[in-house]
Amino acid sequence: xxxxxxxxxxxxxxxVGKTFVSANLAAALSRQGERVLVLDADLGLANLDxxxxxxxxxxxxxxxxxxxxxxxxILPAPGGFSVLLAGSGxxxxxxxxxxxxxxxxxxxxxxxxxxxxxxxDTGAGISDVVLYTVSLADEVLIVATxxxxxxxxxxxxxxxxxxxxxxxxxxxxxxxxQRPGEARAIRHQLxxxxxxxxxxxxxxxxxxxxxxxVPLDAAVRDAVLRxxxxxxxxxxxxAAQAIVAAAARLIGR
Amino acid sequence: xxxRAPESSPPPPGExxxxxxxLDVALQLLGQSGLASLQGEAxxxxxxxxxxxxxxxxxxxxxxxxxxxxxxxxxxxxxEIDRVARSGEPALLLTLDIxxxxxxxDTHGHAAGDLVIxxxxxxxxxxxxxxxxxxxxxxEEFSIVLPNCPAAFGPQVAERIRVRVAQTPVEVTPGQSITxxxxxxxxxxxxxxxxxxxxxxxxxxxxLYRAKSDGRNRSCLEPAAVSLVSAEEKGLLFASTQFQxxx
Numbered sequence: 001x002x003x004x005x006x007x008x009x010x011x012x013x014x015x016v017g018k019t020f021v022s023a024n025l026a027a028a029l030s031r032q033g034e035r036v037l038v039l040d041a042d043l044g045l046a047n048l049d050x051x052x053x054x055x056x057x058x059x060x061x062x063x064x065x066x067x068x069x070x071x072x073x074i075l076p077a078p079g080g081f082s083v084l085l086a087g088s089g090x091x092x093x094x095x096x097x098x099x100x101x102x103x104x105x106x107x108x109x110x111x112x113x114x115x116x117x118x119x120x121d122t123g124a125g126i127s128d129v130v131l132y133t134v135s136l137a138d139e140v141l142i143v144a145t146x147x148x149x150x151x152x153x154x155x156x157x158x159x160x161x162x163x164x165x166x167x168x169x170x171x172x173x174x175x176x177x178q179r180p181g182e183a184r185a186i187r188h189q190l191x192x193x194x195x196x197x198x199x200x201x202x203x204x205x206x207x208x209x210x211x212x213x214v215p216l217d218a219a220v221r222d223a224v225l226r227x228x229x230x231x232x233x234x235x236x237x238x239a240a241q242a243i244v245a246a247a248a249r250l251i252g253r
Numbered sequence: 254x255x256x257r258a259p260e261s262s263p264p265p266p267g268e269x270x271x272x273x274x275x276l277d278v279a280l281q282l283l284g285q286s287g288l289a290s291l292q293g294e295a296x297x298x299x300x301x302x303x304x305x306x307x308x309x310x311x312x313x314x315x316x317x318x319x320x321x322x323x324x325x326x327x328x329x330x331x332x333e334i335d336r337v338a339r340s341g342e343p344a345l346l347l348t349l350d351i352x353x354x355x356x357x358x359d360t361h362g363h364a365a366g367d368l369v370i371x372x373x374x375x376x377x378x379x380x381x382x383x384x385x386x387x388x389x390x391x392x393e394e395f396s397i398v399l400p401n402c403p404a405a406f407g408p409q410v411a412e413r414i415r416v417r418v419a420q421t422p423v424e425v426t427p428g429q430s431i432t433x434x435x436x437x438x439x440x441x442x443x444x445x446x447x448x449x450x451x452x453x454x455x456x457x458x459x460x461l462y463r464a465k466s467d468g469r470n471r472s473c474l475e476p477a478a479v480s481l482v483s484a485e486e487k488g489l490l491f492a493s494t495q496f497q498x499x500x
Contacts, residue, residue, distance in 0.1 A: 098339075135338075148491060155490060156482050163456065166449050193489045201459035203451050 003112035004037070007119050007250070008137035011144060012153025014124030017175040018143045019051050020224060021214070021243070022121040027079025027231040028247035034116040036081035037074065041104070041133045042123035049085045052077050053227035059087025064103045070110055079229045082115070096128040108136050126157055134161060139169040141211065141250070145176045146186060155190055158206070159198050167204040173246055174213040183213030212246030214239050276304065283307050286316075315389040317367060318374035326388035326396055330450040333398055337442045344442040345402040345474075347411055348457040349377070351393035352434045352469040357425075365425035369433055372423040380417045381410075395435075396454070404441060411437045411472035419470065436464035437472035 009025075011018045019042070026036045040048040040060065049056060056075055062068040063084075070084075077083045084107070111118055120137055122130045134140055140161065144154035158170065172190070174183035187210040199205035214220075219237035223230040230240050283291075283304070291307070293300035313325040321329070330346070337344050351357075351373055358366040370393060377387045377395055385399045402410060415437050422430040438461025442453060456475055464473040482490075 151490060152482055152487060155486070159482070165452075167452065189490060189492065192492075193486055196489060197483075197486050201455055201462070203455050 004035075004115040004118045005139065006108065006112070006137040007117060007139050007141055008041075008122055008134040009119055009141045009143060010122040010130060010134055010157060011124060011142060011150070012126060012155075012157040013144075013150045016143055016145045016147075016150050017214075017220075018124070019048055019121055020220070020230075021143050021173060021175060022119050023048065023051050023077070023079065024230050024240070024243045025247055025250075026077070026081040026119055027229050028244045029117055029119075029251065030080040031231075031244070032247055032251055034251065035114070036117045036119065037084060037111055037115045038077070038081060038119045038121055039084045039107070039111070040086040041120045041129075043086050043100070043129060048083060048121055049087070051224070051227065052083065052229070054083070054085065056085045056087060059085045060107070061087045063107065064100075070107065074111070079231060084111070096132050100129070101132055104133065105136065126153075126160055131160065131164070135165050137168070139171065141171045141173060142208075143173050143175055144186070146174065146178070146182055151186065151190065155193060158190070158194060158208070162194070162198045162202065162206045167202075167206065169209060170206055171209045171211045171250065173211050176216045177213040178216050183210055211249045212242055214242045214246070274301075279304060279308055282311065286311055315374075318371050318389050320374050320378065320395075321386055321388035323388065323390045326386065326390065326398070327450050329386050329388075330398055330453060333400055334442060334450065334453065336400065342401045343404055345399040345407050345410065345439055346442065346453050346457045347397040347399070347414065347437055347439045347472075348390075348454065348461050349395045349397070349414070349435045349437050350461060350465070352436055352465075354393035354433070357431070357433060361425045361431070365431075368425055369423050369431070372421055373418055373433065373435065376418050376421045377414060380414050396457075402441075407439060407441065407474050408472065411439050411474060415470065415472050434470035436461060436469045438462070438464050439472065439474040441475065 009018055009022045022038055026038045029036045038048060042048070043060075048054075054075065054077065056073075058068045058073040058075075060073065063070055063073045074082050074084050108118070120133050122133045124130075142154050142157060144150045154172075161170070172183075172187055174186050177183050187208055191208050194206055194208065215238050217237050217239035219234035220230055220239045223233045226233060230237065231243065234240055291300055291303045293303055313321060315322040333344050336342070351369065354366065354369070357369050370389070373393075374387070374389055374395065377397060381387060381397060381399065384401075385397055387395065387397045390396050397414070399410060415435055418435045419432060422432050424430045438457045438459065440453060440456035440460060460473040460475050464471050467473065
């Protein structure tokens with residue numbers, strides 16, 4: 001395989017900071033030397049533009065409808081990486097039709113040679129669009145918070161991916177942790193359930209890899225409200241340092 | 254190789270043509286397996302193509318039953334996965350195992366065992382549609398891939414196959430017939446997304462073990478909604494409440 005490593009960022013449950021993590025992880029990866037593209041694959045309810053405070057004239061929608069070229073729709077983002085935003089008007093693409101599949105696949109094939117890493121920021125839930133998007137990736141990053149609902153949905157996502165898709169590295173990032181060691185405990189607990197209910201009978205048993213945890217940090221809320229990258233507004237914050245460490249771990253494998 | 258060379262002096266039938274290729278073993282194999290005799294002029298390109306086609310056919314079949322072998326089946330499965338990923342059509346994989354086959358061998362001998370395997374293979378081939386592929390995977394184990402099989406028909410298809418085998422008497426010695434049963438496991442290819450043949454077979458195998466451990470002579474298909482999280486799973490997920498730190 002040549003070209004970008006494609007990492008799908010997904011969560012099951014919405015509102016766990018998936019897009020926040022994607023954007024800041026992209027900035028951290030760029031600082032560590034990777035050419036990064038974040039592709040907003042949340043076709044129905046895109047909000048990467050909101051997180052990054054971008055008002056794109058050209059979006060994935062325009063690429064899909066042939067109004068613009070891929071080159072023109074790939075925009076520079078504040079953190080030194082590139083973005084391809086879904087934009088509004090994508091609601092018609094929130095169902096997985098053969099056209100949407102071919103378009104998405106086509107876009108991935110075209111961007112792969114031009115970057116070192118593509119982060120696919122998927123939508124929330126386990127819809128067929130999300131599952132299809134994840135199937136295009138080389139590895140999966142599950143973002144969860146310590147809340148039981150988030151963990152249940154993260155587990156449901158892992159379970160359906162393990163049962164239905166090619167085995168690939170599966171990373172976990174726990175967002176909004178409140179104690180040291182909490183993320184490790186969560187990974188352990190998820191792995192136990194996976195071993196008992198998912199890995200049974202699989203030739204390649206799934207091992208969840210913890211890439212890091214982002215502590216609950218007031219700096220995150222500030223950055224989100226100001227619609228800026230945490231790595232720009234508060235690079236010294238604990239949360240920003242945690243994201244930089246997670247990026248290093250992702251690159252390390 | 255000079256293709257003109259053999260034309261000048263066609264060798265007698267059954268003799269290897271006078272060029273550098275050593276084809277005697279290949280021709281022997283084809284003769285022994287009773288596969289189609291070659292039509293073209295010996296040594297001609299058309300004849301060589303026929304010979305290659307016949308060898309390919311031979312190496313893609315199971316010698317005992319004449320069904321597809323494991324190699325062919327895995328290729329077909331990979332093709333089906335590609336097709337499903339593009340078309341989104343549902344496809345079912347069934348994996349079957351003859352129940353208590355060792356008893357057949359122990360009681361009636363290995364020749365009887367071979368007859369049983371052949372008869373089961375034939376019953377399977379007779380029960381499925383022309384586009385379905387039946388293979389003998391080895392021993393007493395068979396697999397079937399059924400393209401474009403709607404999920405609602407899965408259990409019916411699996412049951413029809415199981416019942417057909419159970420109702421097929423096999424004459425193991427003159428005047429003595431026995432019947433065997435099969436356990437059937439099945440899993441659908443996930444629509445839209447890519448999977449691997451290995452993973453798909455694993456999932457069908459899990460269901461086969463379930464059918465075996467539930468008492469054999471039955472079919473089990475993977476439940477559709479794999480993303481549902483049971484109360485049991487949640488129980489284990491939250492077993493250590495509040496996630497005590499551990500180091």
